[in-house]
Amino acid sequence: xxxxxxxxxxxxxxxxxxxxxGAAVVGxxxxxxxxxxxxxxxxAIGAALANQKWTPRLRPTAFPRPLRYVGLLLVGLVSxxxxxxxxxxxxxxxxxPVIAAYLGLAMVNLLVIALLMARYDVDPATAVLAVxxxxxxxxxxxAIDKGARMGVVMTVHSVRLLTIVxxxxxxxxxxxxx
Amino acid sequence: MNPLPLLAVMAGALGAALVxxxxxxxxxxxxGGLVGAAAxxxxxxxxxxxxxxxxLTGQLLIGTAIxxxxxxxxxxxxxxxxxxxxxxxxVVLGAGLLFGWLFxxxxxxxxxxxxxxxxxxxxxxxxxxxxxxxxxxxxxVGVQVVRILTxxxxxxxxxxxxxxxxxxxxAGPEDTPGA
Numbered sequence: 001x002x003x004x005x006x007x008x009x010x011x012x013x014x015x016x017x018x019x020x021x022g023a024a025v026v027g028x029x030x031x032x033x034x035x036x037x038x039x040x041x042x043x044a045i046g047a048a049l050a051n052q053k054w055t056p057r058l059r060p061t062a063f064p065r066p067l068r069y070v071g072l073l074l075v076g077l078v079s080x081x082x083x084x085x086x087x088x089x090x091x092x093x094x095x096x097p098v099i100a101a102y103l104g105l106a107m108v109n110l111l112v113i114a115l116l117m118a119r120y121d122v123d124p125a126t127a128v129l130a131v132x133x134x135x136x137x138x139x140x141x142x143a144i145d146k147g148a149r150m151g152v153v154m155t156v157h158s159v160r161l162l163t164i165v166x167x168x169x170x171x172x173x174x175x176x177x178x
Numbered sequence: 179m180n181p182l183p184l185l186a187v188m189a190g191a192l193g194a195a196l197v198x199x200x201x202x203x204x205x206x207x208x209x210g211g212l213v214g215a216a217a218x219x220x221x222x223x224x225x226x227x228x229x230x231x232x233x234l235t236g237q238l239l240i241g242t243a244i245x246x247x248x249x250x251x252x253x254x255x256x257x258x259x260x261x262x263x264x265x266x267x268x269v270v271l272g273a274g275l276l277f278g279w280l281f282x283x284x285x286x287x288x289x290x291x292x293x294x295x296x297x298x299x300x301x302x303x304x305x306x307x308x309x310x311x312x313x314x315x316x317x318x319v320g321v322q323v324v325r326i327l328t329x330x331x332x333x334x335x336x337x338x339x340x341x342x343x344x345x346x347x348x349a350g351p352e353d354t355p356g357a
Contacts, residue, residue, distance in 0.1 A: 094317075103332060
């Protein structure tokens with residue numbers, strides 16, 4: 001029993017390492033190529049590819065929740081350190097209008113959510129998280145917690161991110177920079 | 179580089195995350211980490227610098243968790259969902275642009291800063307653009323963080339309303355428990 005448990009433990013550890021290796025390879029590649037959020041998108045793609053049943057011996061595995069929590073903590077840490085007294089001060093005067101604006105958008109989004117549920121047979125959790133204008137890391141992590149359809153959520157948010165970086169930002173940079 | 183400021187903000191991030199977990203704040207590792215790190219960094223005037231490797235490690239772990247949930251059916255779903263996905267993106271980005279324009283019109287913010295602060299894009303990309311344009315990147319960061327926190331903390335209500343809409347208007351009788 002102990003030997004079987006040990007092999008199961010080692011086997012599981014190797015499966016997790018396989019996920020991380022796939023994630024690191026593709027994530028690093030996209031990051032080096034300068035793709036927006038390259039490490040995040042690339043590691044998701046790499047882990048997904050590494051987790052497919054390419055051979056009969058390869059089994060899909062779940063990623064340990066504590067490791068995901070560590071990732072979220074690190075991302076929160078990085079964001080928190082970006083805040084300065086200066087940014088807090090200049091934000092304070094517009095915080096309430098920003099909160100009101102995004103609460104208003106949440107109400108408008110209910111129409112898109114209803115459309116996704118009614119027309120495309122998407123479950124509520126998936127529909128909500130697909131249209132939620134939050135950070136990619138935050139929204140996709142919530143999607144895992146809620147059991148939402150990751151393909152739908154990631155597709156919509158990837159389209160949003162790529163549209164912003166390849167359409168919106170170049171326009172802003174061209175208009176303001178000139 | 180002196181590691182003490184970094185260790186201090188990490189301890190603050192971890193402590194706040196555990197408190198947020200106890201009071202059941204959504205995404206407690208992230209929101210707690212953010213608030214705790216900011217509180218320690220600002221409260222003690224540390225001006226801590228987080229190595230790029232730490233940021234990339236966080237993204238790697240989150241990305242791996244996401245990828246591990248994706249099965250082969252996801253790639254088939256991609257083309258099917260691209261249409262409504264584009265609609266959802268258009269609504270969200272259009273709203274962000276509208277907010278930016280309104281904030282500029284009423285004089286709350288400079289137009290370019292308003293656009294970069296209020297369009298729901300990646301915080302890093304928006305801040306980098308602000309720096310490239312010599313705009314107030316600190317304000318862009320602050321407003322983007324307010325956006326993310328507002329969206330995350332209002333999500334429980336949005337979930338509840340959406341589930342009600344689904345039960346009331348969309349789910350058929352066969353989908354209703356006990357029917």
